[in-house]
Amino acid sequence: MVDAGQNHDDATGGGLPPMVVQALRRVSRPDYARWEAMMHASGCCAQPVRLAGRVLQADPASGELHVVYTTAGEADQVLLKACETRRATRCPACAAIYRGDARVLLRSGLDVDGSDQASDDAVGPTAFVTLTAPSFGAVHRFAQSPATCRPGPGSKACPHGRPIACVEPHEPEDAAVGEALCPDCYDWENAVIFNARVGALWHHTVIGVNRQLANAAGIRVRMFARSWRLSFAKVVEFQARGVVHVHALIRLDHLDESPTVLDASDLVSAFAAAAARVTVQNPLNPGWRVRWGTQTDLQPIPPERRRVAAAYLAKYATKSVDGAGLLDHRLTSNHHLEQLDLPEQLRRMAAVAWELGGRPDLQDLNLRAWAHCLGYRGHWLTKSRYWSTTFTELRARRQAWRLDQLGIDPDDRHRWVGEWSYQGVGHLTAGDAWLAGSAAAGRELNRRIAWEER
Template identity: 40%
Template sequence: MAAKMNRSDFRQWAARTRALGGCVQPVHLRGRVEHLDPLTGEVLHRYTTSCEPGGTLRVACKTRRASRCPACAETYRADTYHLVRAGLVGGKGVPESVTAHPAAFVTLTAPSFGPVHARREKPGGTVQPCHPRRDAGKCPHGRRLSCTARHSADDPRLGEPLCPDCYDHTGSVLFNALAPELWRRFTLALRRRLAKAAGLTVTALGDALTVSFAKVAEYQRRGVVHFHAVIRLDGPGGPAATPPGWVTYATLAEAVQQAARAVTVTTPDSNEAPARSLAWGTQLDVRPITTTGELTDKAVAGYIAKYATKAAECVGTLDRRIRATDDPNALPVSAHARRLITACLRLGALEEMAELRLAEWAHMLGFRGHFSTKSRHYSTTLGRLRTDRTTHNQRKHEITTGRLPLTDEDQVLVIADWRYIGQGLTPGEVLLTAALTGTPLPPINPRDGSSA
């Protein structure tokens, strides 16, 4: 830190750090770019990284994972928040009339794969015992299937099976791997149920109704994913059209419940893991979204955006891929996560399971889907939000520097040469970045003391 602060280019380095918003794993590039007039060869603008501190240009990593870069993840979270909320109240190209369209906040959970330690709270906030059973017997492995502890929110036992040997680790990772397919089948079944309620065919439903949604995947402490989704019913073509009169929240809620109970997915069949049918769990939550009350558009958008920046780290697993040279028994993970990772590696080696790519996604406990997705008509896109932000920053730069912008009518020849040099910061630079920008430090892995 002292060496960095005593450099002659520290002020320039600090200014770039603030411009990056506190990114702690920036990408380092070296190169140049020139804007030329193709007719005269006149250099209209020239930039080279030789004028940057250390001769490299630092670019924000733009990761969505808070465990890797809290600053860039916060930008992703904010973009997701505005994307979700625009689909509920309008804005970002969505008309405000969308607030009158029926919308529901839906939570689809995973089935049980065995009892686990859980924190159970009453509506008033009183914590109840985990699994209080006076007559609970013992499992085949000699463990008592009861727990009278009142777990705290940070208890490391949360999510751990009462009996690790009885817990269905195979079923857990297979559900994670097939959860995206189960969601796809749910959306198809939802449209069939709505068509049936209207007395239409599924093909004709599109001429009367559009089903729009935005969803996010969340890891439960036991290591399985469940989905939170905003589902909205629009008229034909999207949010600008009014849905037909027969469409109400009650119609949507009933269709969601029926579709969730109807869909299943079958796992690949193998001698080591026979085929099984997987479905959503019994805990299905469907609630209306309103502009006032407990479940408002702001609350829903904030809830979904929060989980868009998280992954499987809450389960105690790694925040990187499992390498071929890694010893599963030596990984700095929890005992439950180790069993789930081992199950992924074991099943991933089977030819029948090759399409699930379990070994490649063992660090995610088998889940390989996108964490946040939306339908085409729900609202704006993350790409559009990023483009608008880039345009805003360019205009701000033009005002600050006084340089005339290159309009669309300008014929400009751009010659660029960039090379990747590396990524990240030294420990001292991380501390300076946090001090300069006020952003939080990256989480520390409690098992090995290293930064995530």
């Protein structure tokens, strides 16, 4: 959001576009260095929150308050605070920071932070797991060999008179991929219920894995829990057909000196058994339990492959946040679904989620609030408690760095009182936004180089 035309004056612009004039004005101001430092401290955010105010600190002896920071000394008398969105469509700079955090979080759970490979042996057996949704009806798909979507006689039709075969060789990016062959045959409702219940299904699967591992070790579950702990980081990925798949890194920690030995292949077998067996209740139809699809992928990760596995999962994390055409915002009614630029399959999923959300017997699933995520109501990236550092810790570390950039000692934080007033969102001019955007692009380039070199 930019206040259009502010400071625009053709007489001094010499016919240059207003944005360029604004940018030139900014860089020639005496307080430009201060503005630039603040813009960098906000992570080059594209739509920063503008705050005015001050930070007070009490003198430990006298209790007297004195000002340790005030925006009165800043350019434009405001502090720019990063928007912290995860979506690149809203702010590429903050989304890049989120991506970086996701990588750190995933890698640190495998103890591969790029500098400390020697400690690889300290990490327990690890595995990479992909659990999928079952089929809810035939959809167009990308197939490699033969490159036919759904082979079969073209003459055969479903009860609605639509062909049940498709001999097109679709490309992975084809708009048709993921679309139901017959929208009237497709089981939209159970597809939405799967998304809504996938969190519970995962939770019960993890419990099931513990049980399987205890069996493999020949000990009781309670004994097992004293000696071993399963940690994970998981990412949900939306398929073109509008249902989620779960990709996860799993780590098995040995907590004591008990003589039982479990390795990555035990971990994989336990997951395979649990994923095949575990189901959760389907509130729509108690006779049809919610379960995983049969297309599971379970791989032990040898130490030398850990970094690749973490990077692979981080890619999914980023892809999910940017969303395969998913909606940014909660729906407030189902009317505006028609006007949105969405693939038909996803629009139908959102509409069905909204519809089911109106049913009194499904209130627990809160489907209207999550219709924009097609019924899925969790985070894109989650981790178990002991996996690694958290997003919160990473943010706190970054905040401390930003304060340091502003000349404030972050260690004094606990003694502060802030007085802030909200001034608005976004840069003051299109010129400022352009300067921030250029700085963000430069940063992103450096970050890419740094990551590729690691």
